[in-house]
Amino acid sequence: MNKRIYLSLMCLGVGIFSLGLCHAALAQNKVLYFVQTSPANMIMQLNSKDLDGFIAWEPFNAAAVEQGVGRYLVQSGEIWPNHPCCVLAATQGYKDEKVLRALVWAHMKAIQFIQDPRNKEKVLTHAQQFTGRERSIVKEALQHVKFIEYPSPAEIKKYYQGLKEGRLIRKSASDLGFQDAEGFFADFLNQKYYQEVGVALEKDPRWVPPSVPSGNMVRLGYLLQDIHQLPMFIADKEGYYAKVGLVPGKNLVLSFFANGVAVMEAFKVGDIDSAYLGGAPATLKRWNDDIKIWILMGSNDEGSALVVRKDSSIQNLSDLQGKTIAIPAVGTVQYFLLKIIADQLGYRLALK
Numbered sequence: 001m002n003k004r005i006y007l008s009l010m011c012l013g014v015g016i017f018s019l020g021l022c023h024a025a026l027a028q029n030k031v032l033y034f035v036q037t038s039p040a041n042m043i044m045q046l047n048s049k050d051l052d053g054f055i056a057w058e059p060f061n062a063a064a065v066e067q068g069v070g071r072y073l074v075q076s077g078e079i080w081p082n083h084p085c086c087v088l089a090a091t092q093g094y095k096d097e098k099v100l101r102a103l104v105w106a107h108m109k110a111i112q113f114i115q116d117p118r119n120k121e122k123v124l125t126h127a128q129q130f131t132g133r134e135r136s137i138v139k140e141a142l143q144h145v146k147f148i149e150y151p152s153p154a155e156i157k158k159y160y161q162g163l164k165e166g167r168l169i170r171k172s173a174s175d176l177g178f179q180d181a182e183g184f185f186a187d188f189l190n191q192k193y194y195q196e197v198g199v200a201l202e203k204d205p206r207w208v209p210p211s212v213p214s215g216n217m218v219r220l221g222y223l224l225q226d227i228h229q230l231p232m233f234i235a236d237k238e239g240y241y242a243k244v245g246l247v248p249g250k251n252l253v254l255s256f257f258a259n260g261v262a263v264m265e266a267f268k269v270g271d272i273d274s275a276y277l278g279g280a281p282a283t284l285k286r287w288n289d290d291i292k293i294w295i296l297m298g299s300n301d302e303g304s305a306l307v308v309r310k311d312s313s314i315q316n317l318s319d320l321q322g323k324t325i326a327i328p329a330v331g332t333v334q335y336f337l338l339k340i341i342a343d344q345l346g347y348r349l350a351l352k
Contacts, residue, residue, distance in 0.1 A: 032342045033324040033352040034335075038259075042326045046070055046309055052323035053308035055334040057085070058141035059133050059227045061305045066137045068310060074317065075144055076304035079337050084151040084159065086228040086299035089282050090274040091267050092292040097193075099218045100296065101209045102244035103274060104193040107149075107297050108201065109240045110231035114147045123234070130233040131225045141227050144303055150194050151279060151298035157185060160283060162336050170288045188286060190294035211245035217253065218246065221263050221275030224256040228300045229276040259328070267291050280333045304334055306341070317341055324352055 037045065039060035045051045047069045054064075055076075064070035076083060088107055090100060113119050127138035160181065163169050178184040200207045222229050235241050236248055246252040255272060257263045260281030266272045268291045276299055285291050306325070308314045314323065320341070327334045342349045 030321045030345070030347045031350050032320050032338070032345075032347040033322070033350050034338060035324060035326050035352050036329050037326050039328065043067070043069055045326065046307070049309065051309075051326050052312065052314065052320075053306055054326035055304055055306050055337050056326075056328065057226065057228060057304045057334070058145055059127075059131050059137050059225075061144070061307050062137045062141035063133060064307050066134070066140055070307040071310050071312075073306045073308045073314060075302070076306075076333075076337050077144075077146075077302040079306075079340050082146070082152060082155055082301050083333060083337075084155050084279040084298065084301055085303050085333060086223075086226070086276055087151060087279045087282055087295045088274065088276055088297040088299060089267075089293045089295050091270075091272070092294055093270075094218070094273040096212075096216055096218070098210060099212050099216055099246070100274075101193050101197060102212050102241075102246055103218070103220070104197045104297055105201075105209050105244055106235040106240035106246070107231050107299075108194075108197055110235040110238065111147050111149055113234055113238055114231065123230075126234050126237055127227055127230055129237075130230055131227050133225075138227065141303075144305060145228060146301040146303070147231065148298040148301050149198070150191065151189075151295070151301065153185060153189050155301075156189065156279060156283065156295075157181070159280065159333070159336065160185075160287075162339070163284060163287070163331065166339070168284065168288075168331050171290070176287070176290055184287075188283075188293075188295060190296055194297055209244055212251065213245065214247070214251055216245075217251045218274060219253045219255065219272045221255045221257055221266055221272040221277070223259065223263070223277060226276075228303055231299055232276050261285070261329075264289070264291055264293075267293055278333065280331060280336075284331050304337060306337070317345060320345070321347065 039056040042054035042056055043064045046054060065072060114123050124135060124139055128135055131138060173180050173184050222232050241252055248254055260278040263275045263277040264281050264285040286293055325338055327338055
């Protein structure tokens with residue numbers, strides 16, 4: 001096993017968010033500092049030596065590495081294997097099943113396109129165009145992203161448990177109208193269209209759902225230049241949306257957002273019907289603000305990393321004592337990745 005990640009993984013037997021006896025065996029008085037900022041700022045602050053490292057998503061990590069500012073210390077999949085990241089969600093108030101089925105079909109076709117090794121160069125070109133990054137950056141970034149059709153319900157629940165243990169969940173299941181958490185997730189993780197489309201495509205890979213009438217509109221949001229949401233861009237550029245009657249600029253209205261919290265606010269005020277966003281803000285805002293959405297599909301697992309300065313003395317996770325690491329915000333997947341590291345090394349996390 002890679003020595004750089006050994007210390008962060010040695011306690012996994014007691015659970016990702018639970019310390020148990022392992023915590024007692026580790027140092028009690030060590031501190032790991034964190035700050036909150038955007039991924040774009042992280043690279044600048046790392047370069048100016050205001051940070052010792054950051055945890056962000058691709059392609060920001062690859063950009064720091066390829067620009068000679070930083071280097072990977074550990075990939076998120078080494079800290080929390082197969083952790084969920086971005087998803088395709090829809091507001092529960094949107095009732096056009098023909099459109100929802102079409103969105104799911106286009107997404108699945110885009111995932112299949114990405115996973116087909118024959119499309120490697122085209123995927124790189126699409127990733128360049130979508131992110132505005134150099135080819136070397138997207139090539140590096142794509143090596144660390146697992147594009148998927150549906151997130152693991154068990155891993156989504158693991159994230160929820162972490163939120164709950166961290167006292168970031170403000171409402172109970174009964175507050176939201178459910179008997180318990182299982183009832184909540186049975187509703188939140190809506191696999192109906194994924195299963196329908198999946199069965200149809202398994203029977204006939206050429207199957208296409210009925211075309212959406214030109215008058216049936218859907219407003220679809222996404223995060224700007226987030227390579228995790230590449231399936232949306234490919235669904236457009238490879239004609240999958242058009243093939244099911246969704247025409248960008250006409251009955252498919254695309255809107256970009258800065259982050260997942262902004263997407264959830266757009267859901268809340270009714271500005272969008274469906275969107276690609278992080279599973280973390282989707283889950284947190286569904287619980288705390290009762291913003292009624294479903295997760296229709298997954299987009300990717302993993303795809304985050306802990307990046308340190310290229311010339312840093314930090315060689316393994318045990319060197320993080322007293323260092324300052326940037327994350328996007330408390331409650332994000334990146335925050336919990338940092339929390340896993342701190343907990344399993346016996347470090348106390350402190351906001352700087």
